[in-house]
Amino acid sequence: MDRFSWCDGSLFPDEHLVEQQGGVAVYDGHDKTPFISGFLMLTTHRLLWRDQKNRNCVISLPLSVICGLDEQPSGFTKSAKIVVHLQPPTPGQPPGPVTHSAHNFIRLSFRELGQQEFYRSLKEEVKKKRWESQTHQSGSSSASGSSSSNSQGLLPRQRPGIVGIERSIQAKNKETNKNISQAFQDLKxxxxxxxxxxxxxxxxxxxxxxxxxxxxxxxxxxxxxxxxxxxxxxxxxxxxxxxxxxxxxxxxxxxxxxxxxxxxxxxxxxxxxxxxxxxxxxxxxxxxxxxxxxxxxxxxxxxxxxxxxxxxxxxxxxxxxQSQNEEEVVSKTSAVVEKQGNLTSEQLAQLLGLSVVLAKERLLMTEKMGGVCRDETVEGLNFFPNRFLTET
Amino acid sequence: MADFDWPWQYKFPPFFTIQPNIETRKKQLEAWCSLVLEYQRHSKQYGLDVTEAQSSELFYNKQLNRKLSLDAIYTVLEELRKRGNLTWKDKTRKSCTLIWRTYAEWGKMIYNWVVAKSMMNTVCTLYELTSGEDSEGQEFHGLDKDVLIQALRTLEAERKAELMEFDGSEGVKFF
Structure with missing residues (x-):
């Protein structure tokens, strides 16, 4: 039990979650511990146990200290357990819940089933030793040999997870940049x-x-x-x-x-x-x-x-x-409307040789100044001389 | 309603579009308010149902093929309400009472008529007042009952009349 250490539950950059199971209690050897009901998570690097009630209470055990696994089938009143045999403690490890323990093994009690699957996955992970291959990938080149014999070392490296995605995006960007600058070379x-x-x-x-x-x-x-x-x-x-x-x-x-x-x-x-x-x-x-x-x-x-x-x-x-005078435009436009009886912006555009957008703007401006008034129907917007203001 | 004298605005297409220009809209709404009141006075109507009004000639000029939209009708009616010429019958604003003469004015008119007929100190029913043979030809003949009661209330406040109820029908006594 003294191999456990406190942690905040977050994963390392190249660590991945493999399996998780709720309702798991941790035993220190044969003794009960305060860690009675929680989530047990298996990652490529560690075993994490998180309290179901107090989610800030997380303890972790590196997979590297595991030296053996055993199964204890469930009995009439006992739930199925996995016995995890541990290597002797190394000095200088981060602080944990227990500073010294008499036992060299812990037991994981599965009260909500799922023990068989977890056992299989745990066994596999311990065998794969993925934590090793990743540390020597990112770190020193001195670690050698044994891990390259498995399939990972032979294939072109597949980088799983967010880091991998980021890297592939970066590469793609580089490629497009190159293409663009080539294209502009021609344009020059x-x-x-x-x-x-x-x-x-x-x-x-x-x-x-x-x-x-x-x-x-x-x-x-x-x-x-x-x-x-x-x-x-x-x-x-x-x-x-x-x-x-x-x-x-x-x-x-x-x-x-x-x-x-x-x-x-x-x-x-x-x-x-x-x-x-x-x-x-x-x-x-x-x-x-x-x-x-x-x-x-x-x-x-x-x-x-x-x-x-x-x-x-x-x-x-x-x-x-700058020479165009607003008032002049307004009086001109209202004069045209007066003369024609009523006008749509299309008609005004034709009359004055303007674009329709501008003709409409002129009419709206004139309307704002009170020079014309509108008649809105399903057929469109028509402008009339503003008789509301000129007649009483 | 052939004899109704429509104002020039009624034949002016932009009249049927609420104008965005504030000055113009003010003039337009003024014209609408007076048109609605004139029309109601002419046709002796005291109430207005909004759904019915939509297709009435008041808001729908068939010759011009222009009609005031529902929103616009509400704009006009709300304007009338602000001027004190209209009260909604309920919160749904489906129908309203139009007041083209204030209740006090009505009351005065009725009282003058009663005095002229020397019907003081007698009791007459409300039906008699508005639908009786005596009042035929008077402007308040056929007056809406709600309006009539409001008008008589103003007289009551001046102690010139008293509203009373007997045998399920309503009457009024003038002093």
């Missing part, structure tokens, strides 16, 4: 080529300028506009303009430069999705992430640029030209 080459492409398009543009006579005016204009909306020759990137605020403010400036004209042409507003597509088309290979774009746009107002970010109540984000 492509990007270098893209620079040439932009240059080429520029030279074509100048050539067209020189030979304007040969092609019709219309075609030139069209072609030129394609080219112009295509290339930013020196896109702001993290590599060229550093990290953080500086990168975003430079990016915001470049975006404002690029977009001021198209935004004004499209009626003073452009949804952020459109902006995103347009900008990334122009940047070619140095693509912007939506997040970076949003951060840059958020800075625009602060930097005093001619365009700024505006987020409508509905959550639609747009870039708006």
């Amino acid at each position: 080459n492509l990007m270098e080529k893209a620079k040439d492409m932009v240059n080429l398009s520029k030279t074509i543009a100048t050539k067209i300028k020189e030979k304007q006579g040969d092609i019709t005016e219309d075609e030139t204009v069209k072609f030129k506009s394609y080219l112009l909306s295509m290339g930013i020759s020196n896109p702001v990137t993290r590599e060229t303009h550093g990290e953080g605020d500086k990168y975003y403010s430079e990016l915001a400036r470049q975006l404002a430069n690029l977009l001021t004209k198209p935004i004004e042409e499209s009626g003073g507003m452009m949804t952020l999705t459109d902006v995103y597509c347009r900008v990334n088309r122009a940047r070619g290979m140095e693509l912007l992430s939506p997040e970076d774009l949003l951060h840059a746009c958020e800075l625009m107002e602060f930097l005093g640029l001619p365009v700024r970010l505006r987020i409508f109540d509905s959550g639609v984000a747009v870039l708006q030209a």
Whole structure:
């Protein structure tokens, strides 16, 4: 009994639970002990006994001190028992419930059956000596020989449990990282080529300028506009303009430069999705992430640029030209509605050549200012002049 | 109800959608409240059943194919309640009493009529008052019984009348 030591019931990293059984009492030799009713757990390393009432009371016995096992079948008033013969105590072991015992064996009494299964498993574990193979795997290489003769030593090492899973995930991550960096290696080459492409398009543009006579005016204009909306020759990137605020403010400036004209042409507003597509088309290979774009746009107002970010109540984000006046939009929109009698956002979009989302935002804004009122039916949302406020 | 003079809002489709804009909604609800009260006064109705009202012409303009949703009807009725023109009959809010004239006003009107008819110090039944031949042509002819009792209670408080009960029917004595 003096080979037992106190423990907290947690398992070692490479220790696994093999078998457990409730209602087990521990005898010190032939004597009773206070450990009457508890859970007996067999792990690859130890025998653990946990009190059924006081779950903090756990004692453990390393399997390495077991030198023999016997069975005692159940009698008329006696439950089945396993006799565990122990090696003599070694000095310097952790504190346990008993400091000295006269017996060199303990008995495990199975009051709720399960003795046969437990005995079989215990015998097997003691024979396998898994605690040995694992300590020398993780620790010194000096332990040798005997354990490699079993099947474990020959097969590629299988690591069971959480550690094994973690390791395999790590390996997988490493592999994907490698693959990704390889893939981007290829992209880099492509990007270098893209620079040439932009240059080429520029030279074509100048050539067209020189030979304007040969092609019709219309075609030139069209072609030129394609080219112009295509290339930013020196896109702001993290590599060229550093990290953080500086990168975003430079990016915001470049975006404002690029977009001021198209935004004004499209009626003073452009949804952020459109902006995103347009900008990334122009940047070619140095693509912007939506997040970076949003951060840059958020800075625009602060930097005093001619365009700024505006987020409508509905959550639609747009870039708006500074020149666009809200009141003007409201009065214009209500005038259009007044003239048409009633309008849906689709109709307004058609009339003004806007996107439907923006037309709807305009109507909602006008409604907020009291310029129009809504008529909601199964057919959709229709807007009327606000006669509630204008008439009495 | 062909002779009912519908307000212009009744022919205006947005009238049937509760407006999100606060200013606009205020005007809209005002219009609804006065429409409901006018309509009730015109048709001499004192109560309103919400389920029935849903399909009544008051909340359903068939020509326009617009109807006030149930939620919106409740919004309008609650607004009326806030103004003191409506009381719910019970907590389920299935039906309500609409008060387009206060009880005191009713009481006064009845009392004036009684004085004019010199029926002072006589006892008359409630049935006589609202459904009798004498009161025909009077505005309170056909008045809802609950409303009538409330109106007479106000007179009672002024000691101008006394409600009494005999042989299972109710009567009132004016002083």
